[in-house]
Amino acid sequence: MSDIKKFKKELDTFHNSEATRKSSNKIINVICAKSDNYIGGSADLSGSNGTKCNNHKIISKEDFTGNYIHYGVREHAMVAIMNGINIHDKFKSFGGTFLVFSDYLRPSIRLASLMKLPIILVFTHDSIGVGEDGPTHQPVEHLSSLRAIPNLNVFRPADAIETSECWELMIKQTDTTSAICLSRQNLPQLRNKININNVKNLVGFGAYILYQSREANSISIFASGSELSIAMDVAKNLEKKQIGCKVISVPCQEIFWEQSLEYQMAILCNNTLKIAIEAGNDQSWSKFIGPHGAFFGVENFGKSGKNSDVYSHFGLTVEKITKKILKIINPAN
Template sequence: TKAGTNKAHGSPLGAEEIAGARKFFNWESPPFEIPADILDAWRAVGAGGAKARADWEGRLAKAEPTLKAEFERRLAGKLPSNFDAVIADYKKKLSADKPKVATRKSSEMALEVINGAVPETIGGSADLTGSNNTKTSQTKNITPDDYGQRYVHYGIREHGMAAAINGLTLHGGLIAYGGTFLCFSDYARPSMRLASLMGIRSIFVMTHDSIGLGEDGPTHQPVEHLAALRAIPNHNVFRPADAVETAECWQIALESEKTPSTLALTRQNLPTVRTEHSQKNLSSQGAYELAAANGEAVVTIFATGSEVEIALGARDLLEKHGHPTRVVSVPCFELFDQQSDDYRAKTIGNAKVKVAIEAGIRQGWDHLIGTDGIFVGMHGFGASGSIEQLYPHFGITAEAAAKAVETRLHGK
């Protein structure tokens, strides 16, 4: 037979293999006939299941109306009716307080609000809870003695964690998220891809999203990972620039019932760049003008995440030199691609020089800046060093971006 060979994996088994299996298992019943003793056993199991189902439906029918409605809301995958108002109030507070924190901390702050308002969330991390900031006051640990809590310690099992998140999501009644480092998305990617293929609301929290993580060096510094994840169809990859955008990206992730989300978050502190409150979720547009030019724009700078701060610094330098410059924050490529042609054209604009700043590779950026656009980012792997050393070393600074623009404008 084909037992013990690769032929059992990739080719039809055929009559000879069926005969071999019959001999091995001493199976004498004709094809498609189930012996009576086996059939009786299965029917007994089915009867027990039917009774359990009837008992459960009876309990549900007798449940207090508010409890029943809450159960049905969760099972339908709908968010609490006050969810948008809760997020709007939280955003207003952030715009007033202007916290300077890492977006992984911004994510924890947003989750503290979300987990309080949305009781069906269930979090976790692949042995990096303290680094991913995925645990909040509401999410107590699930243990062998208590499965009624809301936080899973998955261990160093990124692929297993992502698969479990998918399973929890498919079960219904729960909104599952889990964290690891962005570089380790490579281990989780098969399950992340399946979440996209299945069209489900799995949420992946990926921190330490660039060379900004520092001394761990190039083994831990993601370079190609944003581009790789953006290549997955039906997958929203968010890279928020501050606490406000982080809250907005979480809101979109929870509202996206048919699309999984990845949040790429920083280790380093970032200032609040969205200082004026907007009731509208601007991140839902994928990209939007954050800072206008003083006059008709000659330069447009696109940036994501931690590099938005750098883009704003470059804008200030260029404006001082008489070059009207606007900055566009791009928290999500995928959502921007879904906008109307008019909105996309207006947001991209027709400035003479287009620049993209991101601490990753260029791949994917040409659809915004064109093949002749200036890219300020990574062109290879990172290095071990402090963030203060690495960003200047790789030329990802406001000064370097402004110099590249000046060179282009002056035709040098």
């Protein structure tokens, strides 16, 4: 645990844009460097998922002394095997695939959650940000679908610091299954550019205020993962028009709903217009934005193209979201 905290501290001076799947791989290297009880793996996507670290040794039919399994294109079998590994007192397991393929392993995830197994599922390529791979590889309904499973924490970090905090929480779990959803595309570092307490594990609150305007706040913008930077830029745009905003990062909805009622009310119970931005469908956001809020996301299958073009096609750009919010505030304009 102290190694993750040390790694997180080093991120205070890390300002390069980086895909959260790559940030996750760095953290896996930190975790596995000093522990031999983690069995990693991937369903034929080790390089893309970033689940294999530098000191992993492959388990084969000739040699069972390793700590990494190439599962092949067998997502359901992978998680079933991970469940079996995790039942053993000594071992904990993590395994990866693309988020869109979580459909193939859903029965095994459900059993892991039912049996209270703290396996860790690493889902990369988590949105339309996949780009050219097109709608067959672009998850849309998957985040909401996973969030519907009891006893499953679904994490979606926005940058390297949030990713490290997610891993810190996941490896501490003893009876809750975890899924971490990570970007293919590079994302800006947000937390180390804001005057915020990075010593605390803020992901541990499920949702937290990342930024708020000096002006009186009339809009609350909720976002996760790759859309958090969009939310930040929308807030800055609205500030230029003297509209105060609060930006709330929501890396794990399940953990947020476990917080005290007082904390939930501090985040949710105000007279602001509630906005949510996530490159998926809206099913898991209604409790945040209420019946009068607005959701910006993806309600149809994705498109093949540059990820920036696909985001623009679905209206997930700073300019388009800002324009629509202004129309909501003042329909006459």
